[in-house]
Amino acid sequence: MKFGTFLFEPKKVEGFDFDLYILKQENGKLGTSQIDMYNQIACFGDSVTATKHPDWVSESKLGLAKRGNNRYNFLWDTLCPTVEEYRQHILDYITEVDKIGLGIFLSTIHFADHGYCTCKRCNRKWKASGLEWLDWRKKIVTEFVMDVKERVKKPLTIGLPPHVANLDECCGLDLNSLDSYADAFNVVMCSQNYATACYWEMLARAFKKILKKPVYVSLYICGPGDDPRRIPTVDELLKLSVRVGRNGIDGILFISDTAERVREFQKAAVERVGLRDELKTYGCQPVLDLVDKWEKILK
Numbered sequence: 001m002k003f004g005t006f007l008f009e010p011k012k013v014e015g016f017d018f019d020l021y022i023l024k025q026e027n028g029k030l031g032t033s034q035i036d037m038y039n040q041i042a043c044f045g046d047s048v049t050a051t052k053h054p055d056w057v058s059e060s061k062l063g064l065a066k067r068g069n070n071r072y073n074f075l076w077d078t079l080c081p082t083v084e085e086y087r088q089h090i091l092d093y094i095t096e097v098d099k100i101g102l103g104i105f106l107s108t109i110h111f112a113d114h115g116y117c118t119c120k121r122c123n124r125k126w127k128a129s130g131l132e133w134l135d136w137r138k139k140i141v142t143e144f145v146m147d148v149k150e151r152v153k154k155p156l157t158i159g160l161p162p163h164v165a166n167l168d169e170c171c172g173l174d175l176n177s178l179d180s181y182a183d184a185f186n187v188v189m190c191s192q193n194y195a196t197a198c199y200w201e202m203l204a205r206a207f208k209k210i211l212k213k214p215v216y217v218s219l220y221i222c223g224p225g226d227d228p229r230r231i232p233t234v235d236e237l238l239k240l241s242v243r244v245g246r247n248g249i250d251g252i253l254f255i256s257d258t259a260e261r262v263r264e265f266q267k268a269a270v271e272r273v274g275l276r277d278e279l280k281t282y283g284c285q286p287v288l289d290l291v292d293k294w295e296k297i298l299k
């Protein structure tokens, strides 16, 4: 197993195998590409571009793919993936970032949600394709990833939402096809708590069953602006790490707003002596070895 940080700021934390920086966020916020980190790029989730180009926002019968459309659960605005100008722009951007950093992680490579996108452009392309609607959507997403893979030289990791059974109908993600182009996958499991660990463990196991390439799971320490009373506890994070790890997950990333908060998590994990002892019987030694490593670093 490998362990990484997954940060909103371009800082590394000692005690991990690699560091991932969220270079381009789904809200459109853009940072500076990092040389000695992996860089994550949100593709079609881009609220800034959605505001600048309202005609690029994805559409469905139930409205635009924008925050505030309560028929869905949008945390950001999503662009139509067939806008040629934007598609070209993001492909060029990914190519440039690939030259700089250690590798690329992508998020939001897919359609916004069920029923998207029904804009005039998509309808025209779909009808011309002669394909069934859901098959056409999958083709659009897979072609985008194929285009990325042709351009990048370094490892390409595809970020996935955790709702494993509906990724095709919901997002147009065809996991079998994507398995041919991605070097690894990152299932992002954001939650305010991991109190019911069995659900998350079940999802991790399902992704491992379907995908042949390495599968990472990202767990949530704390995001920007979060209320510290509404974030997962250290015990939940440690327990879930062990539980996803014992199902063959190839790596865990820890999501945090700052490097400092990751260091606080490391310190708190080391101090959970009783829990670390209990977890020895759970069947995932690499997570416990990781905390042992942190203990040595922090001494």
Ligand SMILES: [Zn+2]
Residues within 6 Å of the ligand: 058, 059, 080, 081, 082, 117, 118, 119, 120, 121, 122, 123
């Ligand atoms: Zn469209």
